[in-house]
Amino acid sequence: MTFNQLKKLSKQSDKNFPVIRIALLGDTATQLLATAIKGMGQVRNLNVELFEADFNQIEMQFLDKNSELHKFNADFAIVFQSTHKLLGKKTENLAENRLNFVKNILNKHSGKIIYFNYAEIDDSVFGNFANKLETSFIYQIRKLNFELMNLATQTPDLHILDIASIQNKYGRNFMFPPAIYASTEMVLSIDSLPVIASRIFDIIGASRGIFKKCVVLDLDNTLWGGIVGDDGLENLKLGHGFGIGKIFVEFQEWLKKLKERGIILAVCSKNDESTAKEVFEKHPKMILKLDDISVFVANWENKADNIRKIQNILNIGFDSLVFLDDNPAEREIVRRSLPSVCVPELPKDPAEWLEFLYGENLFETASFSQEDKERTKQYREQAERVSFEQSFADESEFLKSMEMECEIEDFTKFNTPRIAQLSQRSNQFNLRTVRYSEADIQNLASNENYKNFAFSLRDKFGDNGLIAVIILAKQGKNLFIESWFMSCRVLKRGMENFALNAIVRYAKENCLEKIIGEYLPTAKNKLVENHYQDLGLVSLGNGKFELNVCDYAERECFIKTKGGTK
Amino acid sequence: MTQQEILSQVQEIFCDVLDIADLSLIQSTTSADIEEWDSLSHIQLVVAIEKHFGVKFTSEEILEWQNIGDMVKSIEEKF
Numbered sequence: 352m353t354f355n356q357l358k359k360l361s362k363q364s365d366k367n368f369p370v371i372r373i374a375l376l377g378d379t380a381t382q383l384l385a386t387a388i389k390g391m392g393q394v395r396n397l398n399v400e401l402f403e404a405d406f407n408q409i410e411m412q413f414l415d416k417n418s419e420l421h422k423f424n425a426d427f428a429i430v431f432q433s434t435h436k437l438l439g440k441k442t443e444n445l446a447e448n449r450l451n452f453v454k455n456i457l458n459k460h461s462g463k464i465i466y467f468n469y470a471e472i473d474d475s476v477f478g479n480f481a482n483k484l485e486t487s488f489i490y491q492i493r494k495l496n497f498e499l500m501n502l503a504t505q506t507p508d509l510h511i512l513d514i515a516s517i518q519n520k521y522g523r524n525f526m527f528p529p530a531i532y533a534s535t536e537m538v539l540s541i542d543s544l545p546v547i548a549s550r551i552f553d554i555i556g557a558s559r560g561i562f563k564k565c566v567v568l569d570l571d572n573t574l575w576g577g578i579v580g581d582d583g584l585e586n587l588k589l590g591h592g593f594g595i596g597k598i599f600v601e602f603q604e605w606l607k608k609l610k611e612r613g614i615i616l617a618v619c620s621k622n623d624e625s626t627a628k629e630v631f632e633k634h635p636k637m638i639l640k641l642d643d644i645s646v647f648v649a650n651w652e653n654k655a656d657n658i659r660k661i662q663n664i665l666n667i668g669f670d671s672l673v674f675l676d677d678n679p680a681e682r683e684i685v686r687r688s689l690p691s692v693c694v695p696e697l698p699k700d701p702a703e704w705l706e707f708l709y710g711e712n713l714f715e716t717a718s719f720s721q722e723d724k725e726r727t728k729q730y731r732e733q734a735e736r737v738s739f740e741q742s743f744a745d746e747s748e749f750l751k752s753m754e755m756e757c758e759i760e761d762f763t764k765f766n767t768p769r770i771a772q773l774s775q776r777s778n779q780f781n782l783r784t785v786r787y788s789e790a791d792i793q794n795l796a797s798n799e800n801y802k803n804f805a806f807s808l809r810d811k812f813g814d815n816g817l818i819a820v821i822i823l824a825k826q827g828k829n830l831f832i833e834s835w836f837m838s839c840r841v842l843k844r845g846m847e848n849f850a851l852n853a854i855v856r857y858a859k860e861n862c863l864e865k866i867i868g869e870y871l872p873t874a875k876n877k878l879v880e881n882h883y884q885d886l887g888l889v890s891l892g893n894g895k896f897e898l899n900v901c902d903y904a905e906r907e908c909f910i911k912t913k914g915g916t917k
Numbered sequence: 918m919t920q921q922e923i924l925s926q927v928q929e930i931f932c933d934v935l936d937i938a939d940l941s942l943i944q945s946t947t948s949a950d951i952e953e954w955d956s957l958s959h960i961q962l963v964v965a966i967e968k969h970f971g972v973k974f975t976s977e978e979i980l981e982w983q984n985i986g987d988m989v990k991s992i993e994e995k996f
Contacts, residue, residue, distance in 0.1 A: 354961065355934060382957050531960055533976030541964045 354383070354541045357390025357548065364398045371397045371555065374425035376404040376412055379433050380536035384544055388429075391548035395556060406536070413456045420460075427555055428460065429512070431467040433538045434492060435527070438474065442486050446495035453499065457506060463788070465510045465554055468496045470518040470526060507771075507789040510554050517546055520710060553715035559786055560775045563693065563713050564667050566609065567658055569676035570620035570627055570649070574639065575599045576701070579630050580622060590636030598701050603638035605705060610643050613723025614714060615665060615730050617646040619657045619674070624649040645730035654681050655688035664734055666839040668778060668875065673713055677701065718772040718789070722816045732812040733840055739812070750845055750909040754811040757846070758913040759853055762796035762803045769817045770805055777836040778875040782868065782882060785834050800825050801833075804853060808841055808910070819846055821854060828864040830854065835868070835882075845908035851886050852908070858900045866898040867891075918996060920944075923970075923989045930965045934958060944986030966992065 371392065375385050385403045392399035402423040404412050409430060412420035420428065437445060453466065473481070474488045481487035496515055503509045518526045521543065528540040539547065556562060571578040576588025576599055588594040610616050616639070620627050627649040631641045641647070646664050648657045654676075662669055670691040676682050677697060686694045698707050736753075743749035762770060767789050774787040787795070795801050806819040819837040823830045832854070837846060858866060868883045870876075871894060886906070888896035928942045935953040948954040954962070963979055966972075966988070972995040982988050 355965075358961075359936060383960070386957075528964075530974060530976040530979055531963065534979040535956070535960055537960065541961060 352391075352394065352545045352549075354387060354544050357387045357394075357545055359390070360393040361386045361389035363393055365393065365396075368393075368396050368398045370400050372400045372402070372424065372426045373555075374402045374404065374412075374420050374423055374428040375431070376409045376420070376428065377431040377433070378407050378409060378436050379431070379538045380406065381431060383537065383541065384431070384539060384547065387544040387548035388551060391545070391552050395552045395561075397552075397555075409456070410452070413459045425462060427463050427465055429465045429467075429551060430456065431512075431514075432469075434469040434472050435532075435538045437469070437492070438472065438488070442488050442491050445488075445491040446498060449495050450498050450502065453502065453509075457502075457509060461508075463508045463510065463558065465512050465551060466499070467512045467514045468499050470514050470523070471496075472523070510558075512547070512550060512554065514547065514550075517543070517550065521546070550712060553712055554717075557715045557717040558775060558788070560778055560784075562671065562715055562717070562776075563614065563673050564671040564776075565615040565617055565645075565661075565665060565673070566606065567617045567619045567661060567672055567674045567692075568606070569678065569681065570618060570622060570630070572677045572701075573675060574603060575630065575634075575637075580626055584630060584634060587630070587634065589634060593636075595702060596636070598704075600636060600638060602701070602704060605708075607638050607643060609714060610639075610727055611724060612714075612716075612719065613726045615645045615667075615727060616643055617661045617665070618644050618648060619654055619661060620649045621651055621654070622649040642731075643727060645727050646734055653684070655685050658685060658689060658692065664737055665730055666733075666842065717775050718768055720768040720772055722769055722772075725814075725816065729813070729815060729840065736810075736812055746843075747909065752811070753844070753909070755844065755910040756809045756913050757849055757910045758807045758809075760805045760807070762792055762805060764793075766805050766817055767792045767796070770820050773817065773820055773838065774834070774836060777838065778873070779839055779878045780842065781834075781836040781873075781876050782832065782879055783834055783871045784836075784873050784876060787834075795822060802830070802857060804850070804857075806846065806850060806853075808844070808846065809913075810844075815841055819850055821850055823854065823857075825863075826867075828862075830858050830863050830866050832866065832868045839878075845910055847882070847886060848906035848908040849910045852905050855898070855900055855903045855905075864900055866900065868896045868898075870894045870896070918993070920989050920993060923992050924985070926969065927966060927985065927989060927992070930969055931962065934961050934965050942985050944984065944989065946985040947983065970995070 373388060375381055375388065381403060385401055389399045389401055402419060402425065404420060409432060412418045457464065469492050471489060471492050477484055477487045481489045484490060499511055503511050526540055526543045527538060531537055568574060576594055576596060577586060579587060588596040589599050590596045606616060628641060628647065631637055631639065646661045648661055650657065658672065658674065662672065669689055673693045673695065674685050675695065675697065682694045682696070685692055693713065695708065695711055697704055740749050760766060770792050771787050771789040795803055802823040802825065804821040805817055807817045808815040818841045820834065821832065822834040824833045854866060868888055870880065870883060872880070883896035884890065888898045890896050924942060928940060931942060932938065932940050935951065935958055937953060948959070963974060967974060970992055972992060974991060978991050982991070
């Protein structure tokens, strides 16, 4: 995507896209960055409402309570202070002073901030010796970037736009245009703007629940060099000394790291299943093992159909899938049949793949919790549940035999990251699609006007972890269900009934009269369109529903409460 | 390349960057004649022309052009 394309898009808006309010503050000329942001919004299906602060007003806009920034009420405030403008400052305590500036901004602002870190400039005043000297410019810039990371780990609403890494990848000569800087006040080249805008929307998308969850992998000439069915296990290029075999080892190592951070791996290959699996079981240089793969599909059918099958088992959106295949024809088939699946155009030479994929930044996330590491196991268990369920003719017999037990908790500091993450990840089973940051969850936990439930479910196949959240706002004698979201892993298990029973029990204990639910439609939550009717609530129109607590009879479900009788 | 050839290629770049279909440039055209040609799109034009002709302008050239003719001359000098 070029800047010129973004500029044309920036003039458009699509009435079907949600609006996102972005404030942009910089100490250099940011008009073209603003244009790129607006255009990239259209690419990512968002209409951007942009407030661009006047030149060099970062501090004033944040500190003045009545500033345009505060009145604007941005979903995201983007702050770009350039390294270039720091060149003229004293290097002594530079990092500390800047860091105090950032902390000051954070204190004065409630809401998400996207803060550009500092692209390194080596001013060559001390040469390599700068690394041994705390007062050198480069020492201070690196320290500043390091301290910004530290600050971000403690500040949920602070997101770092890693322009330093972008410059690392593309080079300072690509990023900074001296002749243009001299005649304007721009420190970013036109060609760098689409990359930067794209990274900004990676962050925005992730915190709105748009990110990749699964990589679907081809095998022959993708995970290893050669075709196992033709060349034989022992002749595959895999490992040092086997042609470009080390490239495939490194590629697998990267995939393994993704898996360990919670990206699901699936296989979709044209192969006999036993031949394909044998490589995983027997090849000594394979990094990925069968245990790492949540769904393994190897047959001679069409890949698009096989990806549909994988999607169906995992029950996640097509737009959260990435398909990696060396064969351009297969990629094209998948792209045509399943346009929402992300299909990177891998370079011809496998040696180029990793650097290419690093540049695509496909795996942005807004959170990371212990549960992420468990995800592969959970989806493998899910595949086992699917085949177990198929052995029962009667649904309630199946549910009974699942030996389900659910734990109900308040929001605590231990489950806060997972709750925030589930609010960001749940798109289909999400009644109002309110996204909560960790800070939001902390606030809810201590707010007396709210009652919150976090549900964790175990069954005979293992622990599903924390899978459902309900946030209730007390409104006089009513309980308004501000949020109800649930992982699609536990659909059709009776969790809805179990959760409603819990809500009503709470309402009764607290002498409340009515439960009010609301369904706000999005492009993705049609699944729960009839959720409240199905649970016996009465429609009030406008997407609202109510339930009289005194009329309620406990709904049947086969889930025991952990520590309780039912 | 003749000045006329350069001019006609520059015209195409202007049409593309400024998103104007029927633009006709002459040597004496200035930014005052074209509404879309402002200081911001000027930067885009400079970068697009540099890429197209494989040349690099100095910061002073970028600031000092008075009209299209000056631009074309700068390009011609670099061949």
